[in-house]
Amino acid sequence: MHPLAEKIQATFPEGFLEAVEWRGDLAVIVKREHLHAMGRFLYDDPAMAFDYIVHVSSVDWPDDPERFEVVYEFYSIRNRHRIRVKTRVPEHDCVVDSLMDIWKGADFMEREVFDMMGIRFRNHRDLRRILMPDDYPEGYPLRKDFPVQGKGWRDTFEFLNEGTI
Amino acid sequence: MASLEDQRSTIYKVDPEHPETESLPTLRTEELLLNMGPQHPSTHGVLKVILELEGERIVKSTPVLGFLHRGVEKLAEDGTYQQFIPHTDRLDYVCAMYNNYAYCRAVEKLMDMAIPERAEYLRTIVAEVQRIIGHLFWLGTQALDIGAMTVFFYTFRDREILLDWFDELCGARLTTSWYRIGGVERDFTPSLEAKIRQFLDYFPPKIDEYVVFLEKNRIWLARTRGVAVITAEDALSFGLSGPTLRGSGVDYDLRKYESYGAYPKCEFSVPVGKNGDTYDRYWIRVEEMRESIKIVQQCMDQMPKEGAILADVPSVTLPPKDRVFTNLESMIQQFKLFSQGFDAPAGEVYCGTEAHKGELGFYIVSTGGGKPYRLKIRAPSFIHMGAFDEMARGYMIADAVTIFGTYDIVMGECDR
Numbered sequence: 001m002h003p004l005a006e007k008i009q010a011t012f013p014e015g016f017l018e019a020v021e022w023r024g025d026l027a028v029i030v031k032r033e034h035l036h037a038m039g040r041f042l043y044d045d046p047a048m049a050f051d052y053i054v055h056v057s058s059v060d061w062p063d064d065p066e067r068f069e070v071v072y073e074f075y076s077i078r079n080r081h082r083i084r085v086k087t088r089v090p091e092h093d094c095v096v097d098s099l100m101d102i103w104k105g106a107d108f109m110e111r112e113v114f115d116m117m118g119i120r121f122r123n124h125r126d127l128r129r130i131l132m133p134d135d136y137p138e139g140y141p142l143r144k145d146f147p148v149q150g151k152g153w154r155d156t157f158e159f160l161n162e163g164t165i
Numbered sequence: 166m167a168s169l170e171d172q173r174s175t176i177y178k179v180d181p182e183h184p185e186t187e188s189l190p191t192l193r194t195e196e197l198l199l200n201m202g203p204q205h206p207s208t209h210g211v212l213k214v215i216l217e218l219e220g221e222r223i224v225k226s227t228p229v230l231g232f233l234h235r236g237v238e239k240l241a242e243d244g245t246y247q248q249f250i251p252h253t254d255r256l257d258y259v260c261a262m263y264n265n266y267a268y269c270r271a272v273e274k275l276m277d278m279a280i281p282e283r284a285e286y287l288r289t290i291v292a293e294v295q296r297i298i299g300h301l302f303w304l305g306t307q308a309l310d311i312g313a314m315t316v317f318f319y320t321f322r323d324r325e326i327l328l329d330w331f332d333e334l335c336g337a338r339l340t341t342s343w344y345r346i347g348g349v350e351r352d353f354t355p356s357l358e359a360k361i362r363q364f365l366d367y368f369p370p371k372i373d374e375y376v377v378f379l380e381k382n383r384i385w386l387a388r389t390r391g392v393a394v395i396t397a398e399d400a401l402s403f404g405l406s407g408p409t410l411r412g413s414g415v416d417y418d419l420r421k422y423e424s425y426g427a428y429p430k431c432e433f434s435v436p437v438g439k440n441g442d443t444y445d446r447y448w449i450r451v452e453e454m455r456e457s458i459k460i461v462q463q464c465m466d467q468m469p470k471e472g473a474i475l476a477d478v479p480s481v482t483l484p485p486k487d488r489v490f491t492n493l494e495s496m497i498q499q500f501k502l503f504s505q506g507f508d509a510p511a512g513e514v515y516c517g518t519e520a521h522k523g524e525l526g527f528y529i530v531s532t533g534g535g536k537p538y539r540l541k542i543r544a545p546s547f548i549h550m551g552a553f554d555e556m557a558r559g560y561m562i563a564d565a566v567t568i569f570g571t572y573d574i575v576m577g578e579c580d581r
Contacts (some may be wrong), residue, residue, distance in 0.1 A: 022512045023274055030168070053404040054517065055548075057541040059530050067520070071541075073515055075403060076418055084515065092348045104403030108551035116238070131231035131580055141239055142539075 002026050004083060007047065010039055027084040032070075035087050036097035042074060042083070043102050050074035050083060053099075055107035058117040060144045067091040068119055072099065072106075089119055098124035116142040185277070188462040198225060203232050203567060209306070209569060210576030215551065216562065223565065227558045228550050233580040241540035245506030246272050246346060249540070250316050254340040256542065257578040259302050260296035260521060262331075264578075265344035267518035270425060271527035272346045274516045275509055276481055283472035289427035291334070291343065291465045293457040297368075299521035299573070300450045300457075304375060307447070307570035311563075313385045316378040323371055330360055347482035348475030358465070365462055368373040372454055379447070393556045394567045396441060403552040406545055407523030408449040409572060413441035419519035431463045443571045450466070450573075453521070481507045506535020515543075522546060522573050546572065546579035 001009075005019035005028055015034025020027045030038055042050040054073040061067060066088035073084045086104055089096055098121035100106040110121045111130040118140035129136060139149040203214040211232035217225040237256065241249050253259035253268045266288060273280065280288075305320035326339040334357055335343040335350060343350050353361075379385050395405070397413040409419055418435040422427045436452035438445030475482050483502060484495035509531045517526035523545030528537040549572040557568050 023277060023514050025514055027513070037191050051398075051401045053402070054515070054524070055404075055526060055528060055543040057539075059539045073528070077415060080422060082515075090439065095384075103404070104399065104402040105548060105551050105557070108548065109404075129231075131234040134229070141236060146239075148239055 001124045004028075004048070004081065005163060008041075009039065011041060025084060025087055026082065029088075032087040032089060032096050035085070036099065036102075038085065039072075039099045039102050042085070047079070050075045051077045051108070052077050053103040053105045054082070056113055058104060058113045058119055058142070062143065062144045064088075068094065068117060070096050070113065070119060074103075093147065094118060095120040095122055097122050101125055116140060118143065178499070194219075199562070201562075203229075209574050209581075212361070212550075212574070212576055212579070214565065216557075216565065218562065221561050223557045223560055223562065226475070226551050226554050226565070230547070230550060231580050233576045235581065237581045238540055238542060241537055243536070245503070245535045246509065246537065247502060247506065249537075250344065250346075251340070251342045254342055255577055256544065256581060257520070257522065257525075257575045258339060259575060260295050260299040261339055261341045262291055262343060262526060263299070263518070263520040264525065265342060265524040266292050266426075267429055267516070268527055269344045269346050270518055271415060271514060271529055272509075272515035273434040274514045275512065275529055276346070276478075276507075278347055278476050278478060278481065280348060283352075283469050283475040284474045284476070285465045286427045286468040287329065287349050287353065287474060288344065288430075290461050290468075291340070291349075292426065293460045293464075294327055294330070294361070296457050296521040297454050300325050300454050301327075302446075303570075303573045305519075307567075307573075308379060308385060310566050310570045311385065311388045313379060313382050316375050319375060319378070323368065326364060326367075330357065330364070331355055331508060334362075335398050345375050345475060345483060347478060352474050361461065362465060365458060365465070365474075369455065369458055372451060376451060386444070388564070388567055389447060392443045392560060392564050393571055394440065394442045395552065399555060400441065400552070403555070404522045404548045405523065405552055406548070407519070407521065408446050408453065408574075409523060409545075409549055411436065411449050412446035414439055419517055419524060423517070425518070427464050427467075428460070430467060431460045433460050443567055450521075495556070508534060509537075517543065522575070522578070523549070525578075536563070542581055544581060545576045547581070548581060549574065 001019055002021055004026060008028055009016040011032055015031045015038060018029040042048045052075040054075050056138060057071040059069040069086055071084060071086050075082050087096060090140055096119060098110055100110060107119060109126055111127060114121060114127055115131050116131040116147040138153050139146060171337045197218045199216045200213060201216055203211040213229040215227045215229060216223050236253055238251060250265055250268060253264040256264045301320040301324040305317035309317045331341055332338050335341050395413055397415050400410050400413040401415060414437055416435060416437050422434055428551045433456045438449055479498060484498050488495040489499045501505055511531055513530040515526055515528045517524045525545060526543035528541040529537050532538045553568060557565055
């Protein structure tokens with residue numbers, strides 16, 4: 001196992017689930033209850049020192065019991081290593097702790113995940129839609145049960161000057 | 166109706182015990198909300214920012230994004246890997262080549278492909294030319310936004326030379342789609358090589374020309390020095406990248422530290438600023454243009470004269486165009502690749518590329534088959550907007566324009 005993953009496992013024996021290394025990327029899968037404490041550890045520990053947040057993303061797996069996956073990716077400028085932290089969220093309790101108090105950039109990135117996938121972030125200060133309109137009624141566009149063509153909201157728009165051309 | 170005198174006397178109430186305060190009226194002050202954009206010319210597209218003002222100072226700002234949201238990530242799930250390349254042109258539409266490059270690199274990482282040497286050089290040369298175009302565009306428009314108009318004409322004149330060169334290379338000036346998964350679409354012609362060599366001689370003195378226009382302009386200096394300062398710690402915490410991060414003194418450039426393409430074979434330096442203000446970010450971009458010239462020069466000299474420009478992996482890469490029309494098997498290969506896509510292994514990769522705005526990354530989740538299961542774009546413009554409130558607080562309304570400029574923001578990429 002990768003030394004970083006070993007260290008995380010030693011520090012969080014209960015929260016750590018699995019580490020995957022593929023194509024040179026290290027991904028650590030953790031329990032969502034421990035995500036915030038682990039984020040704090042990744043930021044503070046000098047051997048980790050993940051001071052740079054790369055992106056926050058989400059994946060929808062409709063057939064799994066824990067449907068959504070939240071993906072964080074961090075980089076350490078000091079130690080020059082990368083890590084991906086993933087956690088699973090069930091649909092009926094679709095909430096995970098926000099990391100915006102550790103990495104400020106998580107603010108916008110988590111808002112985008114909320115907007116696109118409908119995952120809520122506990123303790124996020126300003127959890128609103130960011131790319132879609134605030135009154136968007138059709139749900140969350142990046143979920144797999146959302147059709148690519150949309151659900152027909154746009155068809156209800158009135159045409160201007162219809163028939164005059 | 167009360168006369169003007171009466172109105173004045175009600176506002177300027179004179180306290181009989183302190184007649185000396187007569188000329189000091191009690192003025193009511195309150196915060197003002199100002200909508201900047203989405204139709205403001207300096208917002209580079211359709212960006213709206215709600216500014217809370219105290220006088221002319223910004224107390225708080227709330228960016229409102231999404232006016233240009235087209236659901237590119239959703240569209241990616243519906244098409245094959247090859248079909249997504251033209252979509253990447255429309256992300257950062259002034260620098261399409263680098264988007265193509267970043268996307269193709271991510272897919273190549275997923276497929277674990279090796280790229281022929283000549284193709285790597287071609288890719289690096291074009292990527293650096295695109296970086297020069299991006300910085301020229303930025304230099305002109307940023308100065309234009311804050312009132313220094315002259316330099317705009319000069320940078321756009323030189324940008325035009327390179328755009329014509331792109332036109333000759335791939336038939337398009339802006340939406341290029343020249344990169345392919347595993348290589349590039351077509352090779353340089355002798356005429357293209359001659360033109361780029363000519364440009365390498367022509368361009369460096371021009372950079373000094375732009376610098377004179379700006380650094381002798383006192384107003385421009387006053388509007389960039391010490392404006393929109395962000396500390397290195399904050400910049401990292403916000404996930405800023407590219408010149409916006411390096412301006413604060415953080416040495417983070419993926420071309421150096423996670424080197425790719427032909428960059429490891431080139432010698433170049435990464436300019437890093439000190440003060441984290443708009444001027445330092447400007448200086449970094451100007452120096453990067455000089456470094457880009459060096460990189461292109463070295464690549465042109467080192468590049469193998471002949472060789473494949475596309476990896477020979479028939480299950481993934483496209484057949485040469487001339488064979489598609491004359492050879493049945495190539496026709497079938499082309500048809501299958503475009504209708505079904507290639508069979509990607511199940512897994513997930515993240516691949517970041519140093520575009521001229523910052524780290525442009527693609528996170529691809531594959532479950533096998535010809536289409537990505539999930540594709541996430543790490544767009545630097547979007548992430549930079551997250552730091553807008555922090556950087557604008559305490560500055561004047563007019564400085565908001567400087568901050569849009571200093572990010573080099575393009576809304577097509579920000580909203581995706």
